[in-house]
Amino acid sequence: MKYAAQMSDLDTFLAGLPDLPDHCVVRESEERRAYECDGLSAYRRMPWLVLLPETVEQVQAIVRHCQSSGIPVVARGAGTGLSGGALPLENGVLLSLAKFNRILDIDVANRLARVQPGVRNLAISEAVDQHGLYYAPDPSSQIACSIGGNVAENAGGVHCLKYGLTVHNISEIQLVTIDGELLTLGGRALDAAGYDLLALLTGSEGLLGIIVEVTVKLLPKPERAQVILAAFDDVTKAGAAVGSIIAAGIIPAGLEMMDKLSIQAAEDFVHAGYPLDAAAILLCELDGTSEEVSEHVFKVRELLKSSGATEVRTAKSDAERVRFWKGRKAAFPAVGRISPDYYCMDGTIPRKALPQVLQTIEDLSKQYGLPVANVFHAGDGNLHPLILYDANKPGELERTEEFGGRILELCISVGGTITGEHGVGMEKINQMCTQFNEAELQQFHAVKAAFDPGGLLNPGKAIPTLARCAEFGSMHVHGGQLPFPELERF
Amino acid sequence: MSDADLTESLRAHVEQAFIERTPLNIHGARSRAFYGHATDAADLDISAHQGVINYEPSELVLQARAGTRLVDIEQLLEDNRQMLGFEPLRFSSDSTLGGAIASGLSGPRRPFAGAVRDAVLGAGVINGKGEALRFGGQVMKNVAGYDLSRLMAGALGTLGVLTDISMKVVPRPESEYTLRQSASQQQALERFAGWMGRPLPLSGACWHDGHLYLRLAGSEASVRQAQQALGDAKLREQPDFWLSLREHSHAFFTRSMPLWRLSVPPATPPLALDGDWLIEWGGAQRWLHSDATAERIRGIAAEVGGHATLFRGADDNCEAFHPLPAPLLALHQRLKKSFDPAGILNPGRMYRDL
Numbered sequence: 100m101k102y103a104a105q106m107s108d109l110d111t112f113l114a115g116l117p118d119l120p121d122h123c124v125v126r127e128s129e130e131r132r133a134y135e136c137d138g139l140s141a142y143r144r145m146p147w148l149v150l151l152p153e154t155v156e157q158v159q160a161i162v163r164h165c166q167s168s169g170i171p172v173v174a175r176g177a178g179t180g181l182s183g184g185a186l187p188l189e190n191g192v193l194l195s196l197a198k199f200n201r202i203l204d205i206d207v208a209n210r211l212a213r214v215q216p217g218v219r220n221l222a223i224s225e226a227v228d229q230h231g232l233y234y235a236p237d238p239s240s241q242i243a244c245s246i247g248g249n250v251a252e253n254a255g256g257v258h259c260l261k262y263g264l265t266v267h268n269i270s271e272i273q274l275v276t277i278d279g280e281l282l283t284l285g286g287r288a289l290d291a292a293g294y295d296l297l298a299l300l301t302g303s304e305g306l307l308g309i310i311v312e313v314t315v316k317l318l319p320k321p322e323r324a325q326v327i328l329a330a331f332d333d334v335t336k337a338g339a340a341v342g343s344i345i346a347a348g349i350i351p352a353g354l355e356m357m358d359k360l361s362i363q364a365a366e367d368f369v370h371a372g373y374p375l376d377a378a379a380i381l382l383c384e385l386d387g388t389s390e391e392v393s394e395h396v397f398k399v400r401e402l403l404k405s406s407g408a409t410e411v412r413t414a415k416s417d418a419e420r421v422r423f424w425k426g427r428k429a430a431f432p433a434v435g436r437i438s439p440d441y442y443c444m445d446g447t448i449p450r451k452a453l454p455q456v457l458q459t460i461e462d463l464s465k466q467y468g469l470p471v472a473n474v475f476h477a478g479d480g481n482l483h484p485l486i487l488y489d490a491n492k493p494g495e496l497e498r499t500e501e502f503g504g505r506i507l508e509l510c511i512s513v514g515g516t517i518t519g520e521h522g523v524g525m526e527k528i529n530q531m532c533t534q535f536n537e538a539e540l541q542q543f544h545a546v547k548a549a550f551d552p553g554g555l556l557n558p559g560k561a562i563p564t565l566a567r568c569a570e571f572g573s574m575h576v577h578g579g580q581l582p583f584p585e586l587e588r589f
Numbered sequence: 590m591s592d593a594d595l596t597e598s599l600r601a602h603v604e605q606a607f608i609e610r611t612p613l614n615i616h617g618a619r620s621r622a623f624y625g626h627a628t629d630a631a632d633l634d635i636s637a638h639q640g641v642i643n644y645e646p647s648e649l650v651l652q653a654r655a656g657t658r659l660v661d662i663e664q665l666l667e668d669n670r671q672m673l674g675f676e677p678l679r680f681s682s683d684s685t686l687g688g689a690i691a692s693g694l695s696g697p698r699r700p701f702a703g704a705v706r707d708a709v710l711g712a713g714v715i716n717g718k719g720e721a722l723r724f725g726g727q728v729m730k731n732v733a734g735y736d737l738s739r740l741m742a743g744a745l746g747t748l749g750v751l752t753d754i755s756m757k758v759v760p761r762p763e764s765e766y767t768l769r770q771s772a773s774q775q776q777a778l779e780r781f782a783g784w785m786g787r788p789l790p791l792s793g794a795c796w797h798d799g800h801l802y803l804r805l806a807g808s809e810a811s812v813r814q815a816q817q818a819l820g821d822a823k824l825r826e827q828p829d830f831w832l833s834l835r836e837h838s839h840a841f842f843t844r845s846m847p848l849w850r851l852s853v854p855p856a857t858p859p860l861a862l863d864g865d866w867l868i869e870w871g872g873a874q875r876w877l878h879s880d881a882t883a884e885r886i887r888g889i890a891a892e893v894g895g896h897a898t899l900f901r902g903a904d905d906n907c908e909a910f911h912p913l914p915a916p917l918l919a920l921h922q923r924l925k926k927s928f929d930p931a932g933i934l935n936p937g938r939m940y941r942d943l
Contacts, residue, residue, distance in 0.1 A: 291852075299740045319786055345648075393810070394811075450647070480648075481730045549924045
């Protein structure tokens with residue numbers, strides 16, 4: 100009976116969208132199932148209805164209709180997000196931007212590309228390669244993830260220490276508001292009049308509007324890039340080496356660390372040539388003009404040796420450089436091969452706290468009986484501990500989530516943050532209650548209300564309600580001791 | 590540099606003003622008082638709220654109170670061979686960090702090293718209800734919650750009183766070199782567009798009065814390499830040329846005519862407006878002394894995809910900032926209200942209806 104009632108609601112709702120062609124509507128349950136999760140597959144929910152509009156006018160009409168019918172809307176790009184930001188709603192529309200997949204304009208003189216939100220990240224660099232240009236942010240999912248999702252999450256990647264995050268590399272967006280209004284934020288100049296709404300929208304996780312067009316900034320491709328691999332018998336020494344490179348005034352294009360378990364998993368998978376006896380390796384990419392790279396390679400090699408590296412290798416060819424990176428870029432799937440499931444965390448910490456944080460993660464790993472592989476954007480302090488677990492063992496997912504929560508709270512306690520680049524989504528919503536106090540969360544809700552007073556855009560994600568935090572706080576008290584009693588709670 | 594944390598007294602002051610509905614004019618050294626519209630309000634002076642809270646060169650992060658003088662921060666960074674990448678415009682030796690962030694005015698390095706907002710990592714903010722809030726943090730990557738700290742950059746204090754700011758800092762280049770070439774405005778813009786599309790170590794690109802000025806910065810070897818590639822013509826006569834742009838002490842800026850700032854896509858050809866031009870940011874920021882009407886200047890800027898600010902000389906007859914389309918202004922008003930429900934923080938400083 101309930102099903103029938105829902106179907107008729109659905110018919111009524113669709114009748115309000117007469118101009119949307121049938122092929123843009125997904126209502127059969129087996130087809131809707133493809134949209135039940137994003138890259139965080141532990142969280143699943145069947146969407147009530149999936150719509151795949153093809154024009155901005157259709158997006159406006161859908162959003163207006165949702166607004167007047169009080170139906171919530173979840174926007175989705177390529178669905179590669181890792182925090183459940185595109186998790187659908189049983190009573191809401193899942194709005195896929197997948198059909199917005201065209202590159203609209205490449206402006207070589209101003210180094211800008213105007214693209215639709217469904218365009219894949221890597222496709223932009225491929226399209227402008229002939230002009231000697233590229234789009235810098237390179238999340239590891241860049242062959243699949245789309246630019247609209249990158250903006251919604253403020254995606255990073257391995258090159259953001261030098262070249263910044265998505266927020267630093269976009270110039271303008273076209274936004275459909277919950278009223279169905281089309282707004283231009285930012286512009287083709289280096290700034291725009293009024294508040295910096297482009298910065299506000301970047302990383303807002305689909306809670307403030309639907310992005311229907313993005314103009315990205317392009318950079319000239321560096322003349323040369325070189326990668327150095329260094330092995331260490333101690334993670335702390337590797338951490339100190341990172342600090343010494345930066346203190347010497349060198350900003351590497353990428354600076355990545357992997358621990359023993361990640362090295363082994365990656366080596367078994369892609370045979371990158373990593374030293375298997377190392378406790379940690381550092382990958383340091385230097386780019387720029389040819390002369391500068393030569394100079395920096397020399398300096399960095401010396402710094403690594405004096406920091407106690409047991410081995411320092413410089414890629415002798417482009418093929419070897421690619422191989423060094425391949426192990427790092429394949430670290431997540433490599434870990435996936437040695438464990439039935441893994442859970443990827445995304446905290447950021449001040450680099451100096453690394454030894455303390457890694458030690459505590461190791462202690463927690465023993466306590467929970469769950470192994471952890473650590474992959475680290477060492478240059479900017481963004482840590483990706485991968486907790487290995489088996490979802491088929493009763494209780495193990497719950498234990499993993501609790502362990503993950505402890506890691507995030509650890510990141511906050513050393514002055515860091517619960518998410519560096521994956522977003523809060525559904526996944527880290529409870530830890531938001533630890534990172535922000537009541538007045539701060541209320542300010543977030545007030546900002547949200549300025550865009551979406553009815554709370555119809557991606558509800559339940561990114562910013563927890565105060566009621567949820569109250570419940571989360573008491574849950575932890577019942578569980579025993581509060582993890583960080585010095586932090587403000589409510 | 591003194592060290593005084595006045596957050597609580599500033600917070601209490603704003604809370605009292607909220608209760609009494611008393612508008613506040615937030616200021617530090619008043620070195621940017623000319624920017625935007627004057628507000629008829631009671632003064633809230635943040636200049637005594639000073640001190641560097643946290644600075645660790647190897648983390649590339651500096652956190653300081655809003656009243657800290659820019660010159661003090663920049664000296665501390667220089668002692669550690671670092672700098673503020675955005676080279677904030679600095680109008681007097683007393684100019685404060687809070688003013689630099691709130692005005693959002695970046696210097697010559699902006700197209701190459703990012704703007705004020707790009708360097709902001711976190712901020713302490715007192716909203717219009719007198720609540721001391723903290724957004725962002727002191728790490729390079731942070732996507733927890735809306736990015737409300739970056740939003741403060743350029744908001745002219747209309748959304749909150751900045752109490753402290755955490756910023757990304759960058760290493761000072763090992764070597765710098767400025768070359769000068771004779772060029773018409775059009776030639777300069779064409780050359781800038783060509784150079785900026787190549788992997789050259791650039792940190793400044795300016796044109797004025799028949800000459801272009803290009804600053805190279807980086808390792809000694811890369812600067813030398815670029816210098817050879819571009820043709821040697823070292824600027825010797827004006828050692829403080831770039832500083833004179835940062836401080837607006839260059840003779841161009843000292844005239845009494847209205848001063849316009851046009852922000853346009855950098856490769857835009859010379860604009861059809863009579864007056865005296867100084868081009869910065871490789872063409873993206875164009876200063877103009879002109880008596881042309883605001884409508885005409887703004888119309889031409891908008892036509893090429895940019896906007897125009899009446900930088901000096903704004904009065905009751907003319908908005909300082911480029912007017913916003915109605916739906917966008919309405920959104921600004923709702924956003925302002927979400928931070929400042931009583932409208933007491935720098936009302937009218939940016940737009941009269943904000």
